Every structure is written in C-alpha cells, then in structure tokens.
Amino acid sequence: MSRLRFATPLLVTLLAGCMLESCSHLSREGVGWSGSVRAASSVKPDKERKAAPDFSLKDADGKVVHLSDYKGKVVLLDFWATWCGPCKIEIPWFMDMQRKNKDKGFEVLGVAMDDEGWEVVKPFLTDLGVNYRVVIGNDGTADMYGGVDALPTTFLIDRSGKIAAVHVGLASKKDFEDGIQELLQAPMAASVIRAAVPALIRPK
Amino acid sequence: MKAKIPVTIKDGYHINSSTPSDEYLIPLKVTWKSTGALEGGQVVYPKPTVEKFEFQQPNEKPLSIYSGSFEIVVNFKVAGNAQAGPGVAVGQLRYQACSNKACYPPKNIDITVPYQVQPGS
Numbered sequence: 001m002s003r004l005r006f007a008t009p010l011l012v013t014l015l016a017g018c019m020l021e022s023c024s025h026l027s028r029e030g031v032g033w034s035g036s037v038r039a040a041s042s043v044k045p046d047k048e049r050k051a052a053p054d055f056s057l058k059d060a061d062g063k064v065v066h067l068s069d070y071k072g073k074v075v076l077l078d079f080w081a082t083w084c085g086p087c088k089i090e091i092p093w094f095m096d097m098q099r100k101n102k103d104k105g106f107e108v109l110g111v112a113m114d115d116e117g118w119e120v121v122k123p124f125l126t127d128l129g130v131n132y133r134v135v136i137g138n139d140g141t142a143d144m145y146g147g148v149d150a151l152p153t154t155f156l157i158d159r160s161g162k163i164a165a166v167h168v169g170l171a172s173k174k175d176f177e178d179g180i181q182e183l184l185q186a187p188m189a190a191s192v193i194r195a196a197v198p199a200l201i202r203p204k
Numbered sequence: 205m206k207a208k209i210p211v212t213i214k215d216g217y218h219i220n221s222s223t224p225s226d227e228y229l230i231p232l233k234v235t236w237k238s239t240g241a242l243e244g245g246q247v248v249y250p251k252p253t254v255e256k257f258e259f260q261q262p263n264e265k266p267l268s269i270y271s272g273s274f275e276i277v278v279n280f281k282v283a284g285n286a287q288a289g290p291g292v293a294v295g296q297l298r299y300q301a302c303s304n305k306a307c308y309p310p311k312n313i314d315i316t317v318p319y320q321v322q323p324g325s
Binding site: 081082083084085086087088089113115120124149150151152168169170 | 228229230257259260261267300302303304305306307308309310
C-alpha cells in the first residue's frame with residue numbers, strides 16, 4: 001500500500017487589490033488626479049479639472065451610451081458592482097439625488113463592473129428599483145479612469161465634461177450633495193451653452 | 205490524508221466565507237484542476253465569523269467572513285493505481301475582499317500541493 005507524504009503546505013497570503021502597500025497611493029494620472037485612497041471630497045477649482053474620458057458602453061436596453069451625450073449636464077459617474085457592500089449604501093442616495101436634481105440638469109450614470117454582466121446586474125437593479133441609467137463597464141473603461149480597482153469609485157463631472165471630484169470608497173452623502181449643488185449652481189461656460197442650443201447661436 | 209492551506213489576510217480587510225450571507229456575494233472557493241495520483245480533494249473550510257460592518261444598513265444580515273489567519277483543509281486519498289514518486293496537485297483559490305469602506309474585484313490564486321507517493325511497507 002502506497003504512503004503519501006505532502007511537501008510543506010503552500011503559504012497563501014491573500015493580497016487583494018489595494019491591500020498591497022504599493023496600492024495605498026492610487027494614482028489617477030491619466031485623468032489628471034493623484035492622491036491617496038482617501039481622496040479629498042471637495043470640488044476642485046475649474047482650472048485644475050481635466051476632461052473625463054469619453055466611453056461607449058451599453059445600457060440595459062442594448063443602447064450605446066457615450067459620456068459625451070451628457071455634455072451640458074452635471075454627471076455623477078459611479079463605478080460599482082453587485083458584490084460590493086459599500087456600493088449598496090450609496091445607490092439609494094444616488095437614486096434620491098437623481099430624483100431631486102434631474103430637472104436641474106443632473107444625471108447619475110452607473111457603471112457596473114460585474115464580470116457576469118446583465119445576468120446579475122439586471123435583477124439587482126430591479127430589486128432596488130434603481131431610477132438611473134446603468135451601463136456595463138470593462139477593464140478598458142477602468143483603465144481610462146486611472147485604473148478603477150476599489151469600489152465604489154465615483155466621479156463628479158461638471159457641465160463641461162471635466163472631473164470636479166473623485167470619491168474612492170464609501171463617502172458621505174453630504175459630500176456628494178454639496179459637490180452636486182456647487183456644480184449645478186456654477187455658471188455655464190459659453191461653449192456648453194452653444195452645444196446645448198446651437199440653433200440660437202449664429203456666428204457673425 | 206490531509207493537506208492544509210494556510211491563509212493570511214492583511215489587517216483591516218476581510219473576505220467572504222465559503223457560504224456568504226447574500227446571493228450577490230462572491231464566496232471563497234477552492235477548486236482543483238488536476239490532482240495527479242490523488243483522488244478526492246474535498247475541501248473543508250473553517251468556521252466563519254459573522255460580523256456586522258459599518259457600511260451595512262441596519263436591517264441587513266451580518267456578513268459571513270474570514271479575517272486574520274486560518275487554514276483550509278483538503279482531504280485526499282491515493283489512487284489505487286498510483287505509481288510511487290513525486291507529483292503535484294494543482295488548483296485555484298478564488299476570493300473577494302473588502303475593507304470597511306471599499307471592495308476589490310474577485311481574485312484567483314494558483315495553488316500547488318507537491319507530494320511524494322512512497323512504496324508501501
């Protein structure tokens with residue numbers, strides 16, 4: 001009868017995502033932002049904002065959505081997943097903000113990062129009664145935004161399509177609300193007005 | 205025969221147990237791609253901790269998680285036609301981790317368990 005001897009068991013040290021020391025200082029250089037995981041919640045001055053990368057992703061109806069479709073509006077762009085507990089705290093807040101501010105030129109756009117796609121995301125959205133548009137994201141989208149790894153990661157984008165604030169991890173509802181109101185009340189740039197009402201502007 | 209897979213999770217983080225409390229959560233899972241001269245590979249997970257986190261709603265169930273250090277035990281037996289000599293069982297450990305504020309995508313870690321089948325006495 002054969003005998004079995006095991007070699008020294010493998011030590012498995014789980015280093016997930018930003019548990020690695022090198023990940024404790026996330027860089028968003030591709031979108032002109034750098035900082036620690038605990039990013040500042042204030043809205044950045046206009047001159048420090050960089051353009052939010054445009055993307056083309058599909059919504060639940062199969063329609064292609066471009067971030068540039070939202071120019072002229074303040075956008076809360078939320079990277080999340082169904083397996084993310086902190087994300088589920090924020091989603092009802094975002095639903096409330098969508099309800100209260102939609103008529104003022106505000107939109108929430110969710111980017112679901114579930115590998116299983118609509119199979120798991122659609123029932124989740126139905127269960128929660130999510131009232132804003134959600135698209136399925138991918139690694140390419142995450143890379144465009146500096147490598148989104150921790151969820152939730154939320155970007156506040158001004159009417160000109162520039163990133164005004166970033167929240168990595170669970171943030172406070174007040175921080176979001178304050179940022180949104182500041183961006184909604186900011187004067188609109190002339191280029192944004194022209195884009196919104198091209199028929200009223202005639203070059204001399 | 206048992207193989208033990210020691211696991212250590214960094215302070216401040218936790219992973220879902222093999223039986224998480226919500227259907228949307230991704231469980232800890234060990235699977236085997238090949239076991240060579242070994243048969244079985246039944247995985248015995250440790251008893252999880254049940255804990256409520258600050259990011260949870262008051263009416264949410266506590267989470268079933270692992271944190272700190274623990275061992276996963278795998279039960280093998282030698283196949284009847286096993287040849288004496290070295291071999292290796294190859295598998296994968298899948299996990300998904302969170303802190304109190306954020307969650308990270310599920311990850312896969314390759315596991316190899318080298319063994320030596322010795323002639324019987």
